[in-house]
Amino acid sequence: MKTLTLTIDGKICAGAAGQTILEVATASGIEIPTLCHMKELSPWGGCRMCIVEVGGIAKPVPSCATPAADGSVVVTKNERLDRLRKLTLELLFSERNHICPICPMNKGDCELQMSGYKFGIDGIRFPYLYPALPVDLTGKYLGLDHNRCILCARCIRTCDEIEGAHTLDLGNRGVKSQVIVDLNSTFGASTTCTHCGACVSACPTGALFDKNAAFHGALKRCAQVRTTCAECPVGCGLVVYTMDDRIVDVFGDGDSPVNRGHLCVRGRYETWAVKRERLTEPMVRRNGALAPVAWDEALAAIRAATRGLKSGEKGLLVSGRLTNEAAETLAKIRPSVSSVGMYVAENEAAMCGDPGAARDVFPLLQEADAFVLLGADPARLQGVVAARIRVAVRKRGAKLVMLNVRSSDLDAYADISSRMVGLERAFWKRVADVLKGRRKPVLIYGPNAMTSLGVAAMEKLLKTFDADCGPSVIGLPATTNALALSAAGVEAVDDLSRWFASAPLRAVHVCAADEPAGGARILREREVAGCLKAMEFVVLQTAYFSRLVELADVVLPALAWSERSGTITNFEGRKLPLRPALTPRGQARDDADILESIYA
Ligand code: SF4
Ligand code: SF4
Ligand code: SF4
Ligand code: FES
Structure with a gap:
């Protein structure tokens, strides 16, 4: 990979072609303020907090969305940049209702509030608009208060690029812009939301919030324990926030080699936000x-x-x-x-006889250009795997063939989905057509593949892939x-x-x-x-x-x-x-x- 050398704030910094100025600066230990940026997401360039001066360019540029150029000289801090950042913050505070004392993110959890403190905002020079915007509390576990939203699109990009659901989008234009759910629906009525909560984790303000965590304690003051979700065999890393020996909230562990911060609804909410009656004495x-x-x-x-x-x-x-x-x-x-x-689980005993070879599955999912799911339903049982499949189908054009005895939420994304009944010659011809030319196919089988019909389908499938390009075969059990x-x-x-x-x-x-x-x-x-x-x-x-x-x-x-x-x-x-x-x-x-x- 071609390397680049930049001078940032007088320091010689090395980077690679394709990196943004922000990425090179961050890797070199130079901090640039941001709001709409998240390193896991594609650049948006919407908030303008990350502006920097680049030699030879008259206007400041957003460092999160500007490619680093070899030999360029960059300034990240000076009086002019700070003045412009302050102006940005004042405009954000003026647009909607940011009365911190009655916000669940108050006391250190809100990036907007923290930026306000950092840049010394103790009043603003513009009239407050304060439109009375709705609050959507219909979500199973989350709420959306449009009055706190700064339109950074972090939630929209997270839902699209990580959960693969694309439930959220921006509706309207200009000052009337608003995050919308599906086609301007609500979380409660949404047909695409998986309730994974990834959008809440991404939101820098109190706009999207966990209903069960709101006002139960500032996360910044909570104890944090890194553990593993034991709801399914994926084993996602969790960060559990606790205060006074009770759970305040649960997030994905960004350092986990398995889920890299992402969770499904089971790990994110069902273990603690759903009340279960405990047995506490013999x-x-x-x-x-x-x-x-x-x-x-x-x-x-x-x-x-x-x-x-x-x-x-x-x-x-x-x-x-x-x-x-x-x-x-x-x-x-x-x-x-x-x-x-x-x-x-039903039919799972046969899977247990063959634990399979240990290997990193997520890089395979990340690169796959076709998925065949046989007797497996990750949308119901292993949501983080389902998210990877949705993203591959929607963002990278991967093919998806679903063969299972029961329907799945992933059927909506599939090129072919079948209940595995009456699989005639014409059907296998269709499957072969869909998989033709695929270089990195993945075959995921679950417990329901362990039936005579499932085994017959597996044999057929293995002959269906291009002869020179067999699939990576992954067993996905149901029990932890x-x-x-x-x-x-x-x-x-x-x-x-x-x-x-x-x-x-x-x-x-x-x-x-x-x-x-x-x-x-x-x-x-x-x-x-x-x-x-x-x-x-x-x-x-x-x-x-x-x-x-x-x-x-x-x-x-x-x-x-x-x-x-x-x-x-x-x-x-x-x-x-x-x-x-x-x-x-x-x-x-x-x-x-x-x-x-x-x-x-
Ligand atoms: S909960 Fe998950 S699926 Fe629903 S809008 Fe948020 S990120 Fe998207
Ligand atoms: S809801 Fe939160 S993450 Fe989404 S655009 Fe508004 S402030 Fe950004
Ligand atoms: S996929 Fe969901 S249920 Fe499985 S370990 Fe991850 S968070 Fe838990
Ligand atoms: S962080 Fe770069 S424009 Fe928002």
Whole structure:
């Protein structure tokens, strides 16, 4: 790559052809004020806070949108530039209602407010316009107060370039310009918004805000914990903001090699902005009703009820969300419980047999020019992967073929989408036409590809790609840590009735860990409630209340995602850390510790 040399504020700075003046200056440790710029997004050049003087050019230029030229002499700070920046800020403050004390971003979280302090704005020379603009509170988790908007378009570009949804745009002209949702709709009525919250993370002011975080504490004053989202096998990096031992907000970790700051709605909101009823104390069933007891009493009740049972009569059914460390405990306690199964999604057990080779998947997604999704639905389960696919289709013209038994939000972006029924010769001809000439195809398969129809479709597909250009094949499971747990020897079970029938069980311990619905998904298999009722003794270990509680003789409170520590291994084979952001609620304990105290 051609290198460039510039003089910025008297300092010789090296850069590469194609870099902007701002990028070269930032890399050389020279700070230039910005507002509409975000390094992850394409340049916009809208706010003019980043103006600099370039030798030979009469007017200041926006450094974020001006390519660095070899040999140029740049000045980033002088009295004239500061005067113009101050003028820009005054105009921004005059246009809309920026009364900071009643804004959720007040006290250090707002880039506009901070710029105002930095440039000494204590009043403005222009009349305030203060139009009465609407506030859209219809979003599931976010709100948009147009009165705080500075039209920097960071939200619009983020939604377009990172989430790939292009829900947002600019409507109207001049002073009437406004961010619009879909075709001037609302977040609540939007048909394209995925509720990922990426636009909120990008907004420099209080215009876009998280409804559950607003006025719960300034982020600048919160403690921050970097941990990993355990809602799916992608394992996105999270930054959890806490104050007084409660979560104020959750953002993506920009330093994570997996998601680079981006999250889907599950990791961004559902874990904390959706209220879940916690179980905080051990309980034992007496005279038909569950009653709170001390830990020792609950453990004694389990030992007493299972003392006479042989190891083959005791079953342990664990969630695929357990940590790698819990897997070590399971190996240790194996002699005491011979039937250990891990419940996974429908058809997922076959995926667990083959954990696949560890590799970086995101660069493949970033470069792919065609995607075939077979039995996988990342729009529902692994939103950050879906975002990469949407961006590739919309921004880079990548092709998309969707084959699945159920419909997906990604169908709207697909060249071909089929429910995998009646796939005739003409259909495969269409698929081949779509994939023809594609040099970097990616085939992503999920649990629903693990059926006889799915395997037949996979064989057909592999012959459909150009002979000299086979696809990168990526397995995308549904259950968070199922691949690692199965590699550690825990048997994956996707037919629970058969698992119950395969051993002469008299007692079962369901370890649901911190599953969002308290493990109740096992009741989706019709016969499972009957199998549990037929047991002489049922122990339930879970963080959240669910219908399963009614079937249990002893209930043990487990840690939730924000309290857990240890590691999980994502679908790329990366070992990722879980770090506690909160102290355990009530008497909740770590899953591995509980298992060890009963069976070791
Ligand atoms: S929440 Fe996500 S999809 Fe919806 S407008 Fe914001 S960035 Fe776009
Ligand atoms: S809503 Fe926020 S990010 Fe979007 S244009 Fe307005 S100020 Fe910028
Ligand atoms: S893609 Fe998966 S790991 Fe990432 S935020 Fe969404 S649910 Fe969490
Ligand atoms: S940051 Fe460059 S114009 Fe806004």
